[in-house]
Amino acid sequence: MCKWVATTLAGCVAPLPTELTLSCSLGQSGSISCISLTLDIMEGLKRLSFVYHTSLRMSRRYVSSGITNAVKNTKREEFTARLAAGPHLKEFLAKSTPPIELSLPDEEDPPPYVAASSAPALNNKVYLETYGCQMNVNDTDIAWSILQSSGYTRTSSVAEADVILLVTCSVREKAEQAIWNRLQQLGALKRKRSRSKGRLTIGILGCMAERLKDEILQREKLVDLVAGPDAYRDLPRLLTVAETGHQVANVLLSLDETYADIMPVQTSSNNVTAFVSIMRGCDNMCTYCIVPFTRGRERSRPVFSVLEEVRSLSDQGIKEVTLLGQNVNSYLDSTTAQGSGAGTPRLSRGFSTIYRQKQGGLRFVDLLDQVSRINPEMRIRFTSPHPKDFPDEVLQLICDRPNICKQIHIPAQSGSTRVLETMRRGYSREAYLELVQNIRKCIPGDGG
Incomplete structure (x- = not known):
């Protein structure tokens, strides 16, 4: 075996x-x-x-x-053949639709930033409530001008409103807390509103919307709309979406939005004074300040746009105009190369910036000169200035023009040079005091 x-x-x-x-x-x-x-x-x-x-x-x-590689090679060859036989970029360009030239809308047409199909019914009543600085007051006028052109009407009664918009502030914590408290009140109003009156839309506009968009939408489900300071043109579309029951937001900051082509509609009953925004944003990036993050970078309206608005206010009988800006005297119209700023820009003695200054263009002294000539009887003020942008020619113009008010508000922030350096203010205690003395010398009677 x-x-x-x-x-x-x-x-x-x-x-x-x-x-x-x-x-x-x-x-x-x-x-x-x-x-x-x-x-x-x-x-x-x-x-x-x-x-x-x-x-x-x-x-x-x-x-x-071997079989898998053969299949892959076959598919690759087929794709290469189809790609070679397909249309090329030149064919797409040849068949593309030429750009449409848009004409200015008629008075009966909706504005170009909202489609005709999304224009609201004429019975949509808007209630506007403003918090914070003068810039927010002016922003309220801009927002209302856009909404009015889109078919909305305004009401002074919260109970009658179909849309409630709060123009908010974020510079101080107290201002934000006031908005949170107000939202609690409006939430109760929204829940009690009868269905027969239709849906109540609540929106948050301005700096708080820019800073706390996500928190607002998550914490307050009653908020339907959030729009930052550079998104007011988008309000008609945002409201149209919000009316369908969906939360909607636009907090994109712009590098060039100044609303120069929009004539603000005065929302206050004051027929004597008015605010005119000449620039928006801030480039200074002080360590403690939220403004550059809620208002964006500095950009200025063209001079002709500002002059047109001031003339219109003068024709309406307005007696006093206040020019507005986050750093109002940092104004620069770079659309023209002529002006006092043709060379290197001048700062107050002893002051500096953390950014590279732009060359050329029309500066604040040029604008202030032309604004003050429109109506010698109209008083001119401006706020809020930055102490770095008070060269001698600005102070001399204020001294020479009778209708430019002899009042200057300049923030000190601190009396300590060490603290000012930590704040990145760009000046020392001594430089600030020297500027105050120079103002008193150039403008007798001004207490600084």
Whole structure:
């Protein structure tokens, strides 16, 4: 039997293991040797089986890999052929639609920033509530001008309003807390409103909307709309979306938005004084201030736009105009190369900036000169200035023009040079005091 097993294995696989051949020669005289031989044969069969299956698996993988690569190559060739036969960029350009030239809308047409299909019904009443600085008052007038042109009407009653818009402030924590408290009151009003009166839309505009957009929408589900200071043109569209029951927001800051083409509609009953915004934003980046992040970078309205608005106010009988800006005397109309700023811009003595100043253009002294000439009987003020932008020519113009009010508001921020440096204000205590003395010298009677 042992010989037969050995012969059979020898016919299948060669050469046999040495141990197997030796066991066969010893196994002729006893059964113990046959058992030993059988165990060696089983071990050899296991090894042969392992080698066989391993070779089989490798052969299958090789064949499968070859088939996969062949399929990939075929698909790649087909895609390359379709791509070569397809249209090219020149064909798209040749078939493209030429740009449409937009004409100025008629009085009956909706403004260009809102589609005709989204224009509201004439019974949509808006209630506007303003918090914070004079810039927010002017922003309220701008927002109302846009909404009025889009078909909205205004109401002085919260109970009658279909839309309630709060123009907010973020400079102080107290101002933000006042808005949160007001939203609680409006939330109760919105929940109690009967369905017969229709949906009540509540919106947050301005600096707080810019700073806390996500928190407002998550914390106050009753708020339908959030719009930053540079998104007022988008209000008609935002309101249209909000009326469908969806929360909507636009807090994109612009590098060039000044609303120069929009004539603000006065929202106050005051027919004596008016605010005129001449620039927006701030580049100074003081360490403690949120304004650059809620109002964006500095940009100024063109001189002709400011003059047109001031003339209109003069024709309406307004007696006093206040020019507004985050840094009002940093004004620069860069659309023209002529003006007092044709060379290197001048700063107050001892003052500096953390940014590179722009060259050329019409500066604040040029604008103030032209504004004061429109109506000698109209008083001119400005706020809020930065102490770095009071060169001698500005002070001299204020002194020479009777209708420019002899009042200057300049923030000190701190009386410590070390603290001013930490604030990144760009001046020392001594430089500020020197500026105050220079103002008193140029404008007698002004207490600074």
